[in-house]
Structures are given as C-alpha cells and as structure tokens.
Amino acid sequence: MDHQNRAGSKFGGGGVASQSSTNADRRERLRKLALENIDLEKDPxxxxxxxxxxxxxxxxxxxxxxxxxxxxxQGRKHQTNLARRAARELKEGKDKEGALPGMAQIQVRRNLVKIGRPGYKITKIRDPLTRQNGLLFQLQFPEITPGIKPRVRFMSAFEQKVDDPDKSYQYLLVAAEPYETCAFKLQAREVDRREGKFFEWFDEDSKEFWVQVLFKTEREERYSGVPGLAPSMGKR
Ligand SMILES: [Zn+2]
Structure with a gap:
C-alpha cells in the first residue's frame, strides 16, 4: 500500500501515535481505506x-x-445532526432542493411496493463522501401508541409470504402499533450496517420515523473480510 500522494496525507502525521496496539493499526488502516474512497472537498x-x-x-x-x-x-452525533437539520429544513418547506444536507437528493421514488398503512415518503440518496447509494424512508405515525417507538427489521425474500420469493429482493419492515406493519421491497444488495450508515430516528414531536439505508459499494463488499469493517450480512 503506497498512497503517499493521495490528497490529505500531509495532514495526517500528528495524531495517531501507535503504541503497537492493534487498535491503532486497525484505525489507521481504516482511515487509509476511507481516504481512498472519500472526497473531503465535497463535504459541505x-x-x-x-x-x-x-x-x-x-x-x-x-x-x-x-x-x-x-x-x-460516521458517528451517531454527526448523523443525528444531519437528520435533524434535514427534518427542520423539510418543515421550513425547503424540500425541493437541499432537503438532505450531506446527502445528494436524486429523486423521489414511489415505485417500491408498499404493504400497510402509514403515510410515507422515500427519497433516493447518495452519500457524497463514499458515493454509496441508498434510500431514506420517512414514515408518519401520528396515531402511534404513546411510549411505542417504531421498529425496523430486514427480511429475505424467502421469509416473507406476500410476494413470490425472488432472491434479487429483500424487504424492510417497519412496525409501529397500532399501525399495520408495512414492508418496502428493496434490491437484495448488502446493507451497510456500520454506525451512521444505517440509522433510524423517531422524531417524538412530529411522530415521523426516519430510516436511512445505504448499500455497500462493490469495493466495500470486497473489503468485507477486513477486521473492523462491517460484518457481512450475507444471506444466500
Ligand atoms: Zn459533524
């Protein structure tokens, strides 16, 4: 691995004083990987x-x-702030453009199969840093049972009983009593489960539930075996 010339390496030196701990090594390896994939100049x-x-x-x-x-x-604080800001800007009616700061909003899609009742909106997103594609789900649960938080789960095409099983799809289920559990049909790509990549957030005030799903890039899938990177969800 020689990446001496990559942008940003000149800023590195100071921080990571390795005491030959494997943690520090791992962090540095992850950092190098991330820097290869991420363009900080695009980060607003x-x-x-x-x-x-x-x-x-x-x-x-x-x-x-x-x-x-x-x-x-990649951490929870930053991601939560991104979601909060997006929610605020949506409320302020700026949802035409720039509604998802930090996320390039590509188009609103409604061609995913919906099974269930709550109002929802799906936005196709792309992480401008990692270029991962994904989806942002916003579900409205104005009548949710007090004290209940919506719950999320992925289901393979073979677990569900509504469609004919097709291994090129998977399902994202959202449950929130007393609403019917609803399912969104997604392509069966590997979901990035790292903190901040996949996240859910329930806005107690607006009763809106946010779920962000980012799919791994092919490159990341290749690195799936590297310790410290996201564990493979592989079900096949
Ligand atoms: Zn931040």
Missing amino acids: YIFKNHVGMFECRLCLTVHQNDGSYLAHT
Whole structure:
C-alpha cells in the first residue's frame, strides 16, 4: 500500500501515535481505506481552521486530523445532526432542493411496493463522501401508541409470504402499533450496517420515523473480510 500522494496525507502525521496496539493499526488502516474512497472537498461541513485542525461546521466540533474528522462523520452525533437539520429544513418547506444536507437528493421514488398503512415518503440518496447509494424512508405515525417507538427489521425474500420469493429482493419492515406493519421491497444488495450508515430516528414531536439505508459499494463488499469493517450480512 503506497498512497503517499493521495490528497490529505500531509495532514495526517500528528495524531495517531501507535503504541503497537492493534487498535491503532486497525484505525489507521481504516482511515487509509476511507481516504481512498472519500472526497473531503465535497463535504459541505468540513472546515480547516487557522491552526490546521478540522472543524465540523454542523456539529461545531474540532478534530486533530482528516482521519478523526472522517470518523466523526460516521458517528451517531454527526448523523443525528444531519437528520435533524434535514427534518427542520423539510418543515421550513425547503424540500425541493437541499432537503438532505450531506446527502445528494436524486429523486423521489414511489415505485417500491408498499404493504400497510402509514403515510410515507422515500427519497433516493447518495452519500457524497463514499458515493454509496441508498434510500431514506420517512414514515408518519401520528396515531402511534404513546411510549411505542417504531421498529425496523430486514427480511429475505424467502421469509416473507406476500410476494413470490425472488432472491434479487429483500424487504424492510417497519412496525409501529397500532399501525399495520408495512414492508418496502428493496434490491437484495448488502446493507451497510456500520454506525451512521444505517440509522433510524423517531422524531417524538412530529411522530415521523426516519430510516436511512445505504448499500455497500462493490469495493466495500470486497473489503468485507477486513477486521473492523462491517460484518457481512450475507444471506444466500
Ligand atoms: Zn459533524
């Protein structure tokens, strides 16, 4: 692995003082992998300050180097802030363009099979950093039973009984009493289960439930066996 010339390597040096711990090695390997795949110049929130540190303008956090900034963008705090901001902007009626900061909004699709009752919206998304494609689901549960939070589960084509089994599809199920459980039919690509990639969030105020699904890129699937990267969900 020689990536001396890749953008950003010059910022690296300071932070990661390896005490030959495998954790540090692993982190550094992941960082290199991430930097190969991610274009920080397309990130609207990164800001390099006057002392050469990286700030997240969304979360108002400061990071030693590009790698720790990247790690931050994959974390729960950053992802929650992205979702909150998107929700706020939707509410303010900016849902034509730029409704999903940090996510390129490609088009709204309604051609996925719906089984069930709650109102919903599906947006095709792409992570501008990793270029992973995915879907953002927003379901409205205004009458949800107090104290209940919607629950999510994936189901293979062979577990479900509604359609004829077709192994090129899988299903995303959302349950929230007293609503009927509903299912969305998805292509059977491997879902990235890493924190921040797959996430669910229930807005208690608006009773809107958000689920983000990003599919692994082919490249990532190839790295699936590397320790520390997402475990394979492989069911076949
Ligand atoms: Zn952030």
